[in-house]
Amino acid sequence: MRLPDTIERTIVAIPGEAQVTPQMFREIRKELGQSMADFGWTLKRAINPRAKHPYSRQYIDRLEKGKDVITPALIAAFYNIASKMDEVPAGTGGAVAVSVIAQPGQVVDGAFIPRSAKVVRCARPGCAVPFVKTHPNQKYHDPECK
Numbered sequence: 001m002r003l004p005d006t007i008e009r010t011i012v013a014i015p016g017e018a019q020v021t022p023q024m025f026r027e028i029r030k031e032l033g034q035s036m037a038d039f040g041w042t043l044k045r046a047i048n049p050r051a052k053h054p055y056s057r058q059y060i061d062r063l064e065k066g067k068d069v070i071t072p073a074l075i076a077a078f079y080n081i082a083s084k085m086d087e088v089p090a091g092t093g094g095a096v097a098v099s100v101i102a103q104p105g106q107v108v109d110g111a112f113i114p115r116s117a118k119v120v121r122c123a124r125p126g127c128a129v130p131f132v133k134t135h136p137n138q139k140y141h142d143p144e145c146k
């Protein structure tokens, strides 16, 4: 029995599900900076977090070229990956950039200082260097200030 066109369209489109195009797969992979092989893992794990085998590089290539069907599971996986990319990492919401001084190579640009970190002034009279404590009992910004 053939379904009326309207019903068939409804089933195929899945109400409320946005369309995902081959180009969108290509773009999200580039945004992630992943190879086709890496993205095979990302996509597979977005469907099954315990997957033991990735999608093959060849399969990803076919998906990106529109040579394979983009199933509802793949659409869900796409949005799963995309929404994780937009998430603000835990604890960093509302954080601001400040300038700090550090020895060359010690702190990378954009490094996050955990909220539990305490900034205090050096205890040596006359030394007003504020510093991030690296030990609970630390009173001086440098051993030379003791």
Ligand SMILES: [Zn+2]
Residues within 6 Å of the ligand: 122, 123, 124, 127, 128, 129, 140, 141, 142, 145
């Ligand atoms: Zn000091």
